[in-house]
Amino acid sequence: MDIPTLDGITAKTVTSDRLTTRVLFSGPEDGIPVMFVHGNVSSATYWEDLMMALPAGYRGIAADNRGYGGADPSKKIDATRGVRDLSDDLAALMDALGIETAHVVGHSLGGSVLWQFMIDYPERIRTVTQAAPGSPYGFGGSKGENGEINYPDGAGSGAGIVNPEMVKNIIAQDRSADSPTSMRNVINSLYWKPPFKPAREEELLSSALSIHTGENAYPGDAQPSENWPMAAPGKFGPNNALAPNYQGDVSQLYAIDPKPPVLWIRGAEDLIVSDNSMVDMGALGQMGAVPGWPGADVFPPQPMVSQTRAVLEQYQASGGDYEEVVLPETGHSPYLEKPDEFNQHFHAHIQRYDA
Template identity: 45%
Template sequence: MKPEAGVELRARAVETPRLRQRVGLAGDRAAAEVVLLIHGNLASGRCWEDTQRALASRSRLLVAPDLRGYGGTEAKPVDATRGLREFSEDLQALLETLGLTGRRLHVVGWSLGGNVAMQLVIDRPAWWRSLTLVASGSPYGFGGTRGPDGRPCHPDFAGSGAGATSPAFIECLRRGDRGDASPRSPRGTVRHLLFARSFTPPPAIEELMIDGMLETALGDDHYPGDVQPSANWPGFAPGRRGVNNALSPKYLDQSVIVDVEPKPPVLWIHGPEDAIVSDCSVSEPGGQGARGLFKHGGRAAWPGADVHPPQPMVTQLRAVLARYAAAGGTVREESFAGCGHSPHLERPEEFRALLSGFLGARA
């Protein structure tokens, strides 16, 4: 898919009533159709640059901001007790500041960005012509739940929040480690988690994703957030600050998207080789326990699936989208065979063709 002649990608800083936000723009600023592209955790809006170049035109503007605390956007604190509303309200303010809210709006979100996109639809359902979820997280957040209906494994939601983040990985981020000596390094994480095992990212993509990780604001107010101890396995519960706590099911339940009106059509794109968002994630304590990967570090061993099973993230999202469809919405699910956590980067041509067709049918 070739970009339209004359379309350029440009970045600018936008001062909104909430914060200073870096945003990448491609296409005509006067275009009637606007596509908001939301990046994932430990990334930036630059992960969408190739998508922007391919799909932007004189009639379609693609907008790829950096979320608060990521890339070039101001690192204001994240109040985790509000779930993902901080990010949703930031993006609402951005679109209003840019004068885009009266256009034909579509929202596309990858991973964490998928959850932010769902929050935008929950908060402003009438704004959106469509919602596209790309390897999106579960509507019940990340960690600490069981079953398709997202019931908590423990009353305090132990096993979710910032405590699930590897201290060794955080230390690599603090050092700005770009080496490949450790699987816990940013480079090791990109190679072993972001993509299917069979996929080798082009060097430029690998460096871009490492840049996004190293540009992430760190600390209790940002990534990953503060940690609370718990008497329940695995010994930690969500804190009240920072992005990974905002993803805890203690504060995030997006199954309410079933009740929004109007209901924008949904396209869900994912890959069966996704190691991060799956029914047995290598990044979630229950999944780590079931796979024999949980590192004790003085904590008790995995108590088994009866006490703390792997979170069935894909099953949970599929169940909520089935309810969305039963309530009158339109849902299309596409699984890219052999693909991992990053369909837009692993299978760019297939991804762009699918997304372009979906958007075009709703223009």
């Protein structure tokens, strides 16, 4: 993968005990480390502007996750571990770079990784910043603020619900706007709120198209199910890793020690992570877009934002601390759409800790 980087960003290949991948760096080598974890169908490229805007004295570090961009394509995501492969990869990268503790920042799927990283490696975290993170209970197939799973096999989540035409367009490296499911149209309709378009649209499109594809990569494998919508998650790939039946015990978050402070920033008009997500089977079924919907008592729209808030409220009640910031007229990428507002809160968050 050869995506141009901004002036001031350095790209290197780094090998840890778990993964060889492309890693982007900004700032002084001896700066306070800030580790960025990107979302699904993207790569470290999405973080470059945010990295360049870090306050003086901070070192930005963003890797291509396993299954994405410049990561070793032979290394697959074992979805039966949830997102633990990606959480463990982050810890191994910190080891390889000689980093004991860091501020961590996640977006979307990267936010899901950070919920797990908080459980597994709390002592390595200075602060957590979550930009439109996935629910701690996974993506799809659960209901209620407590994340009750709809079906034991996770039906209605994972690779089986990914639009196959979009996958074909990714495999074909389609850069056009000819199809509603071309990645150019997908990112410009779902990743941010129209009519916003980022200055580096071409680089971000290249980043999205750099995801590794195949049955054991993206979107992953699927299993037939007797439960609506007749598809359950398989065992490989990022989408299956987010299935609710592969998530761990979320209540472990309440017992971690230390409890890093959490900043949660989201867009008020996010169409991907919301209580009525336009890519959630419950919401689509309720709209009549997917036939056979079994009803709101069985498979309602997943209340992703409400689930996250309920978890963070319990985290706070257990001795942690969090702040929720909602940016108006903003979609799924608040750090790209409203960088000044985002950085105002983000910089204050990390500097407060380091002071």
